[in-house]
Amino acid sequence: MSITSESFELYKKNLRLMVPILIAIIVIGIVQFVYALSVLPIFFKRIRPSIISPFAIYIILSLTVIALSPIMVFGGILLTIMEGVTVIMCREILEGRSITFGEAVKKTKNFLFQLTIVGFLVEVLTILVSLIPIVGFFIDSFLRTIFSAAPVLIILSKVKALNSLRLSYSLVKSLWNNEGIAVIIIFVIFFVAKLVKGIIRLVILILGLPYITTLLTYYCLKHVYTMK
Secondary structure (H helix, E strand, C coil), X not given: CCHHHHHHHHHHHCHHHHHHHHHHHHHHHHHHHHHHHHCHHHHCCCCCCCCCCHHHXXXXXXXXXXXXXXXXXXXXXXHHHHHHHHHHHHHHHHCCCCCCHHHHHHHHHHHHHHHHHHHHHHHHHXXXXXXXXXXXXXXXXXXXXXXXXXXXXXXXXXXXXXHHHHHHHHHHHHHHHXXXXXXXXXXXXXXXXXXXXXXXXXHHHHHHHHHHHHHHHHHXXXXXXXXX
């Protein structure tokens, strides 16, 4: 069996691996709702373009991204932390031990600072590139793909945040050389999640992000790809 199919079988048999990301998305949704009601009306109160042109639309969209950036950064950090929780749960399952979500959260505390830094840096970087017209979505998804292994490396190899970003590129490159379809799947999940909105996006994130983390954790542990 391939890496993608083996990791998918692991994921399918242990759907509780979705719990950390599901909880993160619920929390982010609540915070977004409160933020939208309290902050965004103030931010956009004075924005009244007299002429609707492609440039005006681009400016409005850019301002929208800037207005939402605090919530996006918060979401990125929380998702990265919960990806760390997923890594610990996946590792324990692969090593034949039972673990609850609460126990995994406790074990993640030692890595909280490094995961927070990674979540912040990746989210700020992807927010900036998303402002680039036309190709912004593509670059955003590409960066998320090459940095997707950073939480896995922080937990499994105990590396620092900046080093995990550098090593994540090496790990994803190694995975590409071993089984390119796995990297393509990761990229497609990020790209489609960025492209669509609403309930479809939520479903993709809830199902897709835990699988990405499971795939990368499985690859690290089963294919002896520990990095420091």
